[in-house]
Amino acid sequence: MRLRVAIVYNKPVPSRYDLRGEEKAVCGILDAVKAVHQALVESGYGVVQVPLVPPIEQARKELKSLTVDLVFNLFEGFCGYPETEALVPEIASELGIPYTGCSAATLALALDKAKTKAALEESGFATPRYQLLSPETLSTFHLSYPCIVKPCGEDASHGLSEESVVYEFTSLEKQVRGVSSLYGQALVEEFIDGQEFNATVLGNSPATVLAVSEIAYLLPPGIPRILTFAAKWEPDSLYYQGIKVICPAQVPDNKRKRIAEMALAVFRLLCCRGYARVDMRLDRGGQLNIIEVNPNPDISPGSGAVRQAEAAGMGYNEFITKIALLALEKS
Numbered sequence: 001m002r003l004r005v006a007i008v009y010n011k012p013v014p015s016r017y018d019l020r021g022e023e024k025a026v027c028g029i030l031d032a033v034k035a036v037h038q039a040l041v042e043s044g045y046g047v048v049q050v051p052l053v054p055p056i057e058q059a060r061k062e063l064k065s066l067t068v069d070l071v072f073n074l075f076e077g078f079c080g081y082p083e084t085e086a087l088v089p090e091i092a093s094e095l096g097i098p099y100t101g102c103s104a105a106t107l108a109l110a111l112d113k114a115k116t117k118a119a120l121e122e123s124g125f126a127t128p129r130y131q132l133l134s135p136e137t138l139s140t141f142h143l144s145y146p147c148i149v150k151p152c153g154e155d156a157s158h159g160l161s162e163e164s165v166v167y168e169f170t171s172l173e174k175q176v177r178g179v180s181s182l183y184g185q186a187l188v189e190e191f192i193d194g195q196e197f198n199a200t201v202l203g204n205s206p207a208t209v210l211a212v213s214e215i216a217y218l219l220p221p222g223i224p225r226i227l228t229f230a231a232k233w234e235p236d237s238l239y240y241q242g243i244k245v246i247c248p249a250q251v252p253d254n255k256r257k258r259i260a261e262m263a264l265a266v267f268r269l270l271c272c273r274g275y276a277r278v279d280m281r282l283d284r285g286g287q288l289n290i291i292e293v294n295p296n297p298d299i300s301p302g303s304g305a306v307r308q309a310e311a312a313g314m315g316y317n318e319f320i321t322k323i324a325l326l327a328l329e330k331s
Contacts, residue, residue: 194282211311
């Protein structure tokens with residue numbers, strides 16, 4: 001008998017992202033849904049799609065009506081309500097239905113970048129010094145420039161542009177006010193400009209690290225080396241064209257091993273399961289700093305996680321099937 005799988009995702013609807021021209025990232029989920037659906041069908045699963053829209057009460061009701069063997073969780077939360085990203089694993093757990101990827105607790109923690117950084121620091125991992133700031137608390141700023149200003153609870157590079165890296169107070173104030181007005185509290189970090197790497201971890205216990213990637217910046221001098229929204233979503237932009245992903249990263253074996261070991265350790269610290277990506281950069285002293293942790297990262301064709309799986313010898317269908325099978329394992 002074929003296993004019945006529900007692909008659950010957030011249906012794109014008009015949102016605050018449209019105000020900044022960032023709706024492309026929201027609509028990007030449809031590419032993942034289409035590809036995952038095809039991969040699962042070709043692998044012998046019975047598949048239905050379950051697009052969720054607000055209000056949250058209706059979404060809960062729809063989830064609780066599911067009669068499937070597995071939930072393939074591509075849900076990223078409702079715009080303006082970041083805490084809803086944990087909705088699908090929360091309801092699936094209540095119903096006793098296996099689901100792909102990380103738990104509700106892990107998703108909630110990783111979505112709050114400040115709490116994640118605090119957990120990393122407490123466990124001895126290096127991460128850039130930071131503050132949470134709002135327009136009302138700007139006077140408490142005590143970090144060293146340059147700094148990067150980003151939303152505390154967003155992913156997909158929402159709110160990140162060339163102007164996000166600041167070198168003096170006037171620019172800092174402008175960015176904090178802008179981020180706060182659109183996304184809530186601003187996370188301000190001391191900016192690290194060294195080599196940037198990321199690695200996807202796949203598995204439960206045990207878990208393995210797929211091929212390590214390096215983000216190579218080929219930008220003109222003076223332009224901040226960061227993954228802006230344009231770098232991910234606007235092919236005609238200078239950022240998109242000026243960034244190259246090298247996978248597997250061309251680094252010495254000892255450095256590759258160190259990156260992989262750190263990714264796996266962070267995966268375990270945050271109690272990730274299934275799959276997650278860890279982003280890091282080298283500081284001036286050669287120390288790896290954790291920049292972000294991304295549970296349930298993008299798995300549409302061409303994404304970083306898929307690129308790393310392919311470099312590790314896994315085709316797309318095999319990768320998607322592996323994620324499904326991991327969800328069926330007993331924890």
